[in-house]
């Protein structure tokens with residue numbers, strides 16, 4: 006179907022676009038009008054294969070009727086109701102659904118509206134937990150270089166992407182960072198989790214020596230770092246982080262905003278890696294991105310420490326007007342039902358070998374200096390053009406888009422994260438187009 010669903014806007018001025026080179030984009034806009042299954046359709050009717058599940062979020066594919074209908078139905082029944090000192094059944098049902106997918110024991114679910122809000126909520130819960138247990142001195146939050154936890158002040162502070170921080174002042178004071186785990190000199194072109202680098206976790210011991218364990222509340226990492234360019238955890242790394250956190254009583258937070266809901270072939274990355282954190286943050290695939298929603302799942306004892314330990318009245322002074330929004334809850338329930346009915350993690354697992362082979366077949370193309378993949382995520386790192394970082398990858402992005410394929414770039418790294426309903430012909434088209442673009446960009 007190629008008809009034009011939405012006219013091109015006459016004026017692009019008013020919308021200040023997020024994380025976008027506004028001037029360049031508005032000079033040559035790319036406008037998407039419609040989406041279905043594995044594809045977007047542009048305002049001029051071109052079909053674009055979605056190699057990025059939107060922004061790592063449309064895991065069940067676009068335009069899923071089950072989700073659309075659930076949201077439409079809920080909108081007609083009750084558009085909004087507060088969850089401050091009030092409730093509505095669908096919010097409790099949605100939380101219970103999420104808890105069915107999270108690792109055993111992480112059964113208490115706090116709703117937010119985004120990944121950024123989930124990260125900040127998790128950090129606040131960690132601080133409140135230690136305070137409730139009489140350890141109010143545990144105020145330090147440990148993130149990781151190259152980590153991405155959204156754009157709130159908490160997430161930015163523990164995050165480790167320089168460009169996301171440097172415009173915004175001093176950020177939170179009591180924060181430190183682990184080193185990132187990217188070591189292409191040892192691990193380039195490894196398939197799955199690289200073998201070298203578990204010792205990067207030992208840097209947490211250095212931070213203990215520097216700050217004192219009694220000042221540290223929590224460690225937050227993405228089990229697989231996506232936005233920074235697909236950095237995989239070395240074998241044994243997450244296990245070691247878990248052990249050090251246990252040794253000193255730090256809460257371990259996994260930011261699973263992109264690794265949740267089947268992306269790595271399991272409901273959450275925690276399951277794939279066999280390491281259970283104390284808190285999981287999520288968003289994106291939770292509603293298949295049909296309605297904005299995030300959530301934070303915590304271990305029962307964290308919930309009990311804060312809730313049972315508080316004097317009568319409100320136990321946690323935190324929440325959003327739209328926490329548990331009825332339309333988002335309807336979308337989440339329908340998306341999780343789809344996730345299960347269609348076994349989306351199983352589909353991701355089944356496609357992983359073909360996806361991995363296709364990604365690694367790019368080895369040897371000009372300027373490809375590393376390829377890494379796990380589940381249905383792949384990172385292809387290009388050598389930057391001398392003196393012009395990001396230029397080469399942006400060129401590849403434009404060539405792919407012109408040829409009908411949507412990819413994502415960060416720096417000179419191409420990140421692929423297609424909907425989990427991808428099939429082999431899509432894989433061939435995605436990587437075939439990408440290979441052509443990489444070759445053409447080298448010419």
Ligand SMILES: Cc1ncc(COP(=O)(O)O)c(C=O)c1O
Nearest residue numbers: 119120121153154155260262263
């Ligand atoms: C790991 C991680 N955390 C947090 C976020 C922020 O999510 P949002 O853009 O919904 O605020 C993202 C977004 O890509 C993410 O990948």
